[in-house]
Amino acid sequence: MAISENVKKLMGGSSWVRRMFETAAQLKVQHGEDNIFDFTLGNPVEEPPQGFKEALKGFALNPIRGMHRYMPNSGYPETRRFVAQQISDETGISFTENHIVMTVGAAGGMNVALKAILDHGDEVIVPSPYFVEFGFYIDNHGGVMRLVDTKEDFTLDLEAIEKAITERTKIVLINSPNNPTGVVYSAGSLHALADLLRGKSKGRRTPIYILADEAYRTIIYDNIPYPKMFEIYEPSISVVSYSKSLGVPGERLGYVAVNPLYAGAEELIGAMIFLNRTLGYINAPALMQRLLPHVGTNHVGPREYQRKRDILYGALTEYGYSLTKPQGSFYIFPRTPIEDDLAFVSDLQQSFHILTVPGRGFGIEGYFRIAYCVDMDVIERSLPGFEGAAKKYGLR
Numbered sequence: 001m002a003i004s005e006n007v008k009k010l011m012g013g014s015s016w017v018r019r020m021f022e023t024a025a026q027l028k029v030q031h032g033e034d035n036i037f038d039f040t041l042g043n044p045v046e047e048p049p050q051g052f053k054e055a056l057k058g059f060a061l062n063p064i065r066g067m068h069r070y071m072p073n074s075g076y077p078e079t080r081r082f083v084a085q086q087i088s089d090e091t092g093i094s095f096t097e098n099h100i101v102m103t104v105g106a107a108g109g110m111n112v113a114l115k116a117i118l119d120h121g122d123e124v125i126v127p128s129p130y131f132v133e134f135g136f137y138i139d140n141h142g143g144v145m146r147l148v149d150t151k152e153d154f155t156l157d158l159e160a161i162e163k164a165i166t167e168r169t170k171i172v173l174i175n176s177p178n179n180p181t182g183v184v185y186s187a188g189s190l191h192a193l194a195d196l197l198r199g200k201s202k203g204r205r206t207p208i209y210i211l212a213d214e215a216y217r218t219i220i221y222d223n224i225p226y227p228k229m230f231e232i233y234e235p236s237i238s239v240v241s242y243s244k245s246l247g248v249p250g251e252r253l254g255y256v257a258v259n260p261l262y263a264g265a266e267e268l269i270g271a272m273i274f275l276n277r278t279l280g281y282i283n284a285p286a287l288m289q290r291l292l293p294h295v296g297t298n299h300v301g302p303r304e305y306q307r308k309r310d311i312l313y314g315a316l317t318e319y320g321y322s323l324t325k326p327q328g329s330f331y332i333f334p335r336t337p338i339e340d341d342l343a344f345v346s347d348l349q350q351s352f353h354i355l356t357v358p359g360r361g362f363g364i365e366g367y368f369r370i371a372y373c374v375d376m377d378v379i380e381r382s383l384p385g386f387e388g389a390a391k392k393y394g395l396r
């Protein structure tokens, strides 16, 4: 065998999202792009905002000498100051550039944060259903993922989390707005989680951290409030991505922010800066970092996604599917009309040319995920297929 046994095993259980995405590509060749409704991947169709494109043009026409060179591993100070100012304005907590590390997307940020905290065998609690990459990121750094069920409506189950805590628990990893469910955790549930972890952290060498994956933090609907983790729990770390908020997932920009109210913040940030280098990222892409302050807060907003959510949620409910109304991100996670999610997703694909991902790809069977970050036209033309499937399986 040419590769490690562990990697072989990990690859064997790898992503259903990727598998379905690849099937979609084959079907598009077979049947023509327009006849396949591909809801597999969270690859946003929204273009970056105008300010982004103008700034890009500005740097191309008037380059700054040395702008492509190495930089501090944490990123450009002015970019970090820009991010720090934004978070300070939002939270009323005083962030400086010293609390921010620019990273290679949220994926890079998660890896840097996990490695900074985990020793071999340490445990990370992850509420399920969950973004399946978390398992691989945790494994990268010798950690052990402990999945805990969420409640029926996918909100946090505090009792389940409490039961899962052991002396090896180092992190509770939460993702809100959530992929795949679209749930936004309420302030009440996060306060309860914080109280629980404060109690459980007593007498430990390091506290149990909350690591918050906030990749979808700008995509929240109906103006519902987005509780700020930093105000709620001191040993908290936020990982943010510009992939979705600027519509630039190929450009790989994100950051990690550590709560200044946490006494260990400086040591933690120091470790992350070191790891940004030694994990081989060195720094987040220079040009993207330079662009960021020029874009300001002009992000791809939730408006278009909310329209898509409304149409899809309305139609699926009318057809008889059972589902929780998403509050953010751009995923919807209905129950499959039959228990076997894989069989349903395969039939949706074969009979109706609609590609989705089975719930088991996110740790739970009996559901399927629709990534609706696609053109409105794709959503509208797919609806008769969803309706046809509902009829076929007796939902209406």
Ligand SMILES: Cc1ncc(COP(=O)(O)O)c(C=O)c1O
Binding pocket: 042, 104, 105, 106, 107, 108, 131, 175, 179, 213, 215, 240, 241, 242, 243, 249, 253, 254
């Ligand atoms: C929950 C979640 N976290 C992290 C990521 C990775 O984001 P990035 O492209 O910034 O690495 C994704 C991407 O889909 C995601 O859904």
